[in-house]
Amino acid sequence: MTLVKTLTSDAEYKALLADADSKKLVVIDWTASWCGPCKMIKPAFAELSTKFRPPTSQIAILFFSLQETAQAAGVSAMPTFHFFKAGTKIAEMKGANKSQLEQLVKQHQGPADESAAGLSGHSDLTEFITASQLECLNENARRGVRNAFTKDGGYLESDVDEQLIIVVPFGQNVKLHSIKIVPADVATAPKTIKTYVNRPSTISFEETDSVDPVETMELAEKDLDAIVPLRFVKYQSVHSLTIFVQDNQGGGDVTAIKQIILYGTPVETTKMR
Template sequence: MAGNFKVLTEDAQFQAELNQAGGKLVVADFTSARCGPCQRIAPLFEEMAARFPNGMFLKIDVNQCAAAASSQGVSATPTFIFYRNKTKLDSLQGADPETLEARIRQHYGDGEGEEVEDSGVPGHIDLMPMINKAGCECLNESDDHPFTQALSSAGGYLESDTDEQLILYLSFNQAVKLHSMRIKGPAENGPKIMRLFINQPHTIDFDSAECANAVQELTLTTKDLDGELLPLKYVKLQNVMNLTIFVKNNQTDAETTHISYIQIIGSPVQTTKMSDFKRVTGKKGESH
């Protein structure tokens, strides 16, 4: 049995495991010993835990943990629910291993095992695992301090190259809602004015970023650069596949701009597909 696979037998264990998991992806299998499809997919679910070692896989019998199942709105078995930082990301009904594995891959991220920061915003998460790093791009980044260094709190930083301006293009692996963000940088040459654009077909150039209509413009203070929460226009950011950030200048008009860390906070767009609701009681007459 993989170390990241656990069988829960008491209601209290459920919240305890969510708390302990922190930023890791948690996949909870709400199952029943009387459900034929549940028993068929059970060994495959346990195998998936070994293939996704940076996630946590919980097997929860709805009869033994009735309160936990009820609190999560479980009405049929098997139901798989996905969490990160105690926030529900998605759910899936039915014993379809291919669909389950695809959904796990969708929410798992790049699997590098890096620590995911707590967003500090109830109901929303750090969207870092949903950023497709291979699809990201930065214009005017320094060769020594590229964009990817600002996507982690490990200690690196992004620095502009020939002047103070930057264009950051972040691609998400699924549609998301953007709630807020945090930017960290030095008081001298951290970013000051930033213009935000969404769902661009390609990375825009600097001239376009200057004159095009932005969904939001932010003016940061040195206090903001300590990682203060920057609210975004949530109602305008409900179905975002990519985010472009144009850094127009920095705090003191220094020659280059320096960004230590970027955190994007929000939640996945949860769409209900009828194909997700497969028969969960098995063959006709089979109980669950």
Template sequence: MAGVKVIANDTEFQPELSAAGSRLAVVKFTMRGCGPCLRIAPAFSALSNKYPQATFLEVDVHQCQGTAATNNISATPTFLFFRNKVRIDQYQGADAVGLEDKIKQHLENDPGNSEDTDIPKGYMDLLPFINKAGCECLNESDEHGFENCLRKDSSYLESDCDEQLLITVAFSQPVKLYSMKLQGPDNGQGPKSIKIFINLPRSMDFEEAERSEPTQALQLGPEDIREDGIVQLRYVKFQNVNSVTLFVQSNHGDEETTRITYFTFIGTPVQATNMNDFKRVVGKKGESH
């Protein structure tokens, strides 16, 4: 629903976040008498109507002191971004253009508003946490590069000189990985033999990937790479992950090149387990923000 929902007290905040579900929730923390807050208020309202696929909430730090303290708010206006009740980003200040850019960034990374029934309760699609600028893919073709497989459309990632790919995925914050989706076509070009490495201090090459011991090795079956397929990871080995390197060694049909049509991870941000530990006290009325 378009428009800004004003949170009247602390007890309303979590239910509103829950109601947003997998939709992007943009929360404005404001304070009565704050000049920058007043200046950006019309723009925030306009953005809520322009992007109805997101949920827009407004929280006054004095009326909702517990919510402000839990979220470590020290200045206003501060905008927090949530998905599935998990904080994924923040923006501070009264620059409407910068705020809209941040909103567009997260909507572009939206894994989809429809709930994925194959994602277990308590976990989420980690696509919004992938830092595309920190990602790398060796042996990708010029026409069908890595970013194609991060979108749910007809585009795809394809290898270039042979069937192998070496993909490094960087995250914007530490995450816990539960599983992944690695989808491919059923024409023999879908990925089969995979080696997974985490938190490498530097980029590896194909020779290093061949000889190095992985965090986990996988042999994917045809059912694993279907649209409804999900690949289970050894959860205890993926508890504090900043980056993942995926070495695709072969495909199902010994084809010349490998194709990946969609790729993402399922899990949670590490900080999600610690959100309620933040207890910064918001200043009383009259104190500077």
């Protein structure tokens, strides 16, 4: 039996969010009767309501006929799924991707993540990274780049000097909002990093002097293990991100990174119009 709650008014929508406690995930499906992808994912959405049942999660459906409510919520595509904790939107998904939807529910159920506060609906994009195609120049053979995109306790380490070129491919286009670099220790943590988007081939260390980056960031010690905003407008349709680590905090010959987390949203797939 489905536990999906159908909301029919703006008042019901606001009441649902107001009643939600900090430990309960609320998922809102913005849908429309004329939307084919909405119909396709509807059974999967209903299935999630029984798989992740209250009090851990609450699944709700809200029809796009409430246009003013949808507009106020910033909905611009069908279907759109909004994820809330304690009345605050913590993630968003656009499109009818069943596996992605379930992964987001798994990711966000349970206590709210205080470290992700202020992300305005953006979430951890690790699941969208094609791990088998991760690439890194000057990585230590025993401490490779995959360590930086898992939580298994390993870390990425440079080899002959402090510089690294890391290529992060995504399985679908994404919008990047911010980055978090978890250091192995402060002295070996990155200091100056440059980013490049959608490179047709891997940039070389020599080319970093002549090719203009999308963004150059000087990380202070306070920026380590913290969410650092990117210039969001520059990362609106990213299928590959290159990160050039130019130097490190201590000025030594070894750079080490425990984890890299990229936050953002998948690019929308179905437009309202």
